[in-house]
Amino acid sequence: MRWLALFLFVALPAWSESVVLGLSQNEIAITTSFDGSEILVFGAVKREVPVPDGPELEVIITVAGPSVPVMVRRKDKRVGIWVNTDAVEVDRAPSFYAVATSGLLRDVLRDTEDLRYQISVPRAIRSVGAPMSITDAPAFTEALIRIRSEASLYQLRENQVAVDEQTLFRARIELPAALTEGAYATRIFLTRDGQVVSSYETSIDVRKVGLERWLFSLSRQQPIIYGLMSLAIAIFAGWGASAAFSLLRN
Template sequence: MLRLVLILTLFLAVPARAQQEQIVAGMSQNRVAIDATFVGSEILVFGAVKRERPAPDSELGVVVVIEGPTQAITVRRKDRRFGIWINTDEVRVSNVPSFYAVATSGVFDDVVNEEANARRLVSIDEAIWILDRPDIADEQAFVDAVIRIREEADLYTLKESSIDLNQETLFSTAVQLPSNLVEGLYTARIYLTRNGNIVSDHISYVSVQKVGLERWLYNLAHDQPLWYGLLSLAIAIIAGYGASTAFRMFSRG
């Protein structure tokens, strides 16, 4: 009987603890339109921590992750052989986000511990993984190459201590979106941590779409590639003929 009472007590206590702190969040925009004048954008992520009881004494942390559509890519390594550069190894890297931005309220390793990071795939290096290749000894080098290239293009960012946390209740941060965004549905995840452990999370979505002429050309290229190719060829011919005619007129003058 005593064992049954203890089990029921633990069962009832788990939901109460899980809901002790909840995230109430919003974003300045949930739709980004890409047109001919698009040079990037900014999303303001803000929110508050809702509590049913006084805050625990442990240290509070907040992490914001915005992730773009994922895809699998092939990464090749080149080595110099017999005086020329050739592809020697290639690895299929799976689940590669087109965009990945992480913002934290403190130093990343202090806000999210290693176990929580590995379990929830919070950091950039944890979010990317390689399809099994036992013949490649240094698989991580290929992941590092993907991260390095996309960091240089401002597609992968880590902004530590960039979240303003006020009295362990209100938080806000601004995430920069570059001009070379991939169209699709972006996921915005917010994590609340205590002593490095994730205690609550919240998920929102941001739609990134081409509009206007860019939308029409994108649809034409994917839905009717033949007509897109003919249109491109016609534009190239007209532009070349116009440039040639203008050059001859200026030469005669």
């Protein structure tokens, strides 16, 4: 029995490290003038023993918005007109996803660990089914990643996590203006030699406030009133523009 206990002790990883995390803000308010935001993710590595010898500590930070199904359509030019030809529904795709790393992603994370924890952008998207007529289903997921990357909704920020003395770390994550409401899951992974040795998760609450919240709630809860109000505003704006134009002509 003592030999078994000794074997289990020796088999444990040589490192025992955990994350102590901080956020510059855990709530983001979306107003009518909201044009994006930036959060600072910072923290420290808590250890019961001195820094172990061997591979250096690396840090990966991910921030993910709410995940929903997305329909991706392919367009083709037919008789001089662009029309939708094929469509694939991606089962789950985050509305926003950012990955920040202390080094190149391929150097700080093994493929097997990426598969296990779903860290990289492609792994964060779940697409398991496609119509039998679609022979290149992965191309639709690649197109979704490309489109959202161009809109800064998907980000890979390599070498953007600063690690000091293998103990303190920090990174800035830029959030675009087009944010979806909900809880944004924030994960921190500590890795050595590409293996995850510790992880931590928290969330950032993103909500509409003020007039933006009132209009959003009205459109969902009282769509008829919202429609009539929008029509009235459009009529008033049209009348106002016409009156202003008439005054300018005179």
